[in-house]
Amino acid sequence: MKLNWAELLVVNNPSRVFQQRIEIGWMRKRMPLPPGGVFLEIGCGRGAGASIIRKEFSPSVMCASDLDFMMIRRAMKYLAPEEARGVAFLTADALHLPHPDGVFDAVFGFGVLHHVPAWQGALSEIGRVIKPGGVYFLEEIYPPLYQNILTKHILLHPAENRFRSPELKQALDLTGFTPVASLEHKFFGILAVLRKER
Numbered sequence: 001m002k003l004n005w006a007e008l009l010v011v012n013n014p015s016r017v018f019q020q021r022i023e024i025g026w027m028r029k030r031m032p033l034p035p036g037g038v039f040l041e042i043g044c045g046r047g048a049g050a051s052i053i054r055k056e057f058s059p060s061v062m063c064a065s066d067l068d069f070m071m072i073r074r075a076m077k078y079l080a081p082e083e084a085r086g087v088a089f090l091t092a093d094a095l096h097l098p099h100p101d102g103v104f105d106a107v108f109g110f111g112v113l114h115h116v117p118a119w120q121g122a123l124s125e126i127g128r129v130i131k132p133g134g135v136y137f138l139e140e141i142y143p144p145l146y147q148n149i150l151t152k153h154i155l156l157h158p159a160e161n162r163f164r165s166p167e168l169k170q171a172l173d174l175t176g177f178t179p180v181a182s183l184e185h186k187f188f189g190i191l192a193v194l195r196k197e198r
């Protein structure tokens with residue numbers, strides 16, 4: 001589901017970039033992958049995450065995709081030209097990723113799954129494109145944050161089939177992801193590093 005005006009304000013601002021720098025730094029400390037990997041970021045939005053991921057991890061291939069073509073256009077402008085040359089941008093639905101099985105060393109997703117109505121399908125696509133032993137870096141928020149008395153009138157999200165901690169953890173487990181490290185507030189959200197075991 002594409003973002004409405006309110007959430008565009010929430011994600012397209014300098015404090016979000018600051019937050020992502022801290023989060024990606026935390027992720028790299030937990031899982032310092034060697035340079036030269038093949039990476040994907042789904043739901044990349046305006047590209048701030050892709051830029052930070054490149055600096056922190058130095059992948060040899062970085063794909064960044066989003067359902068919304070306008071976000072991809074923003075991302076192509078957000079990155080400096082020399083930086084953008086190292087990133088393959090594409091418009092793609094996380095439910096139907098246009099990549100072969102098992103090609104990525106790591107997949108990143110910041111605040112994406114809770115925008116997908118059938119989010120379990122997106123998880124299984126992520127599991128499909130990551131190599132066995134590869135890593136999924138995840139940041140997600142839970143309904144008390146985006147569907148509370150205030151935010152449900154301002155933000156736009158799917159209303160059904162929502163997940164909190166137990167549903168998300170069960171689905172991650174079923175998809176073959178094992179937690180390596182996580183920081184979680186049971187009501188608000190999670191930051192996690194997961195390894196694909198099979």
Ligand SMILES: C[S@@+](CC[C@H](N)C(=O)[O-])C[C@H]1O[C@@H](n2cnc3c(N)ncnc32)[C@H](O)[C@@H]1O
Pocket residue numbers: 001002003007011016042043044045046049065066067068071092093094095109110111112115116
């Ligand atoms: C909350 S924003 C987060 C953007 C960016 N990752 C960040 O952290 O600033 C969610 C992003 O996911 C994208 N998105 C929503 N549904 C999607 C889907 N099914 N497949 C891929 N991207 C999707 C939206 O267009 C939006 O750019």
